[in-house]
Amino acid sequence: MTLPLYITPARIELKRFQNNEVKGAEDVFKKKWTVFVLTLCLALMTAGCGAGGGNAGTGSSNTGGSDSGGSEGDKVTVTFMHLWPAGVSAGQNRIVNQIIEEFQKDNPNVVIKQEVLDNEQYKNKLKVLSASNELPDVGVTWAAGFLTPYVEGKLFSPVDDLLGGELNGKFVAGTTEAYSIEGNTYALPLEFNIAPIYYNKAIFEQLGLDIPGTYDEFKAVVKTLSDNGIAPIALGNKDRWTGSLWYMYLADRIGGQELLAKAIAGADSFKTEALVQAATEVQSLVDSNAFVKGYNGLSNEEAKSEFLNGKAAMYMMGTWELPNFTTNEDIPQEFRDSVGFFKFPTVDGGKGNINSWVGGPGVGLFIAENSAVKEEAKAFVEYFVTKWGEQSVTGAGVIPATKVDTEKLELPQLYIDLFDEMNQASSITLFADVQMEAGAAEAHLNMIQALFGKAVTPDKFAEEHDAAISKGN
Secondary structure (H helix, E strand, O other): OOOOOOOOOOOOHHHOOOOOOOOOOOOOOOOOOHHHHHHHHHHHOOOOOOOOOOOOOOOOOOOHHHHHEEEEEOOOEEEEEOOOOOOOOHHHHHHHHHHHHOOOOOOOOEEEEEEEEOOHHHHHHHHHHHHOOOOOOEEEEOOOOHHHHHHHOEEEEEEEEHHOOOOOOEEEEOOOOHHHEOOOEOOOEEEEEEEEEEEHHHHHHHHOOOOOOOOOHHHHHHHHHHOOOOOOOOOOOOHHHHHHHHHHHHHHHHHHHHHHHHHHHOOOOOOOOHHHHHHHHHHHHHHOOOOOOHHOOOOOOOOHHHHOOOOOOEEEEOOOHHHHOOOOOOOOOHHOOOEEEOOOEOOOOOOOOOOOOEEEOOOEEEOOOOOHHHHHHHHHHHHHHHHHHHHHHHHOOOOOOOOOOOOOOOOOOHHHHHHHHHHHEEEEEEEEEOOOOHHHHHHHHHHHHHHHOOOHHHHHHHHHHHHHHHHHO
């Protein structure tokens, strides 16, 4: 089967990167850097700076600051901070270490020193290091609103020159644009993702459940699972963005993709009836015991373990989790064979298309503007992105942001099926917290947790969103 990795059928909704396409969103990237710095200073006092994984023979873990880069005897040290620990991201971790080992063999004068953190620890530490301008030489970032404060603070270096070299024409359309601000590209994407609902086929078969095509059928599945003592959905909403996925899909299916995109951009209101209804449906799911116990206090990793251990029947997450369901040999083959997926169902009377997805470009690699070893860092990023493409497909089951001819590759059926769905997508809406400006994103995430915890009403949820987006911080 030939599966060239293009996303041409999909209309990728990255409206935050297109001037004047959404009325009222023209100044989306004009954020006040001072507000972000204050946030970072607060992070210095409150955020944990957790330590992470191992270094696989590439140097011991350190603070990750750019000041640690430079010469080590006759060798140059490039610090690299990322979020693929050996345990929870075994496939990616293995590939990272393999690429680093190959790079060091090809460049014997360079040592790559890793610091490995899990997702939330990584985000916290990136903020802390930014406050003192001590970023690693190379690190991981997300696109759009997440990226912008770092660019405005002159913390990330433009990487446009790399797009004209070995990587020229290698990226899937719409991916590098997500990392472009005012004509410059500030990171190179590694992944492209959509967020399906994974489900345990064995549990569904045991209870005689069919894949739901409508939201009413989905709620009936939830009720049957709950009535039989099985947690319907694994959700770790301590991390908040996980709950955002559920709200976004409900908003999309009820109000349609354009309404959701406009509301996020500030060109329409979250008080619109359809978007308030989406928030109401979130709380209806809570009332129906749809989520694992303690979901609002569980991290995503803790919730994922409930799904991996067969204690929850469903789990919505991006396709970056594919390795755990296909190639990760630390997870029993019997379980991996039992994982299927389905699209978020349609809502009766709703305007959404079942082929509309939440997703978009995944993480990318940045180079610190103040790196003392910028040339070596650029060489490493170019090498890493080039090697990551096919290796991430075959070694981890990741859908990369670079084009890969998979004609001769043997791939798991789950990967092939999700890849095919991506190519048939009617639209792909970028994750809300990634699209939004920093202050609005934080307000959105806080409101998501409050909504799931029933600490706010749907109307208050909508009101707070409009206020945060209007403020524009």
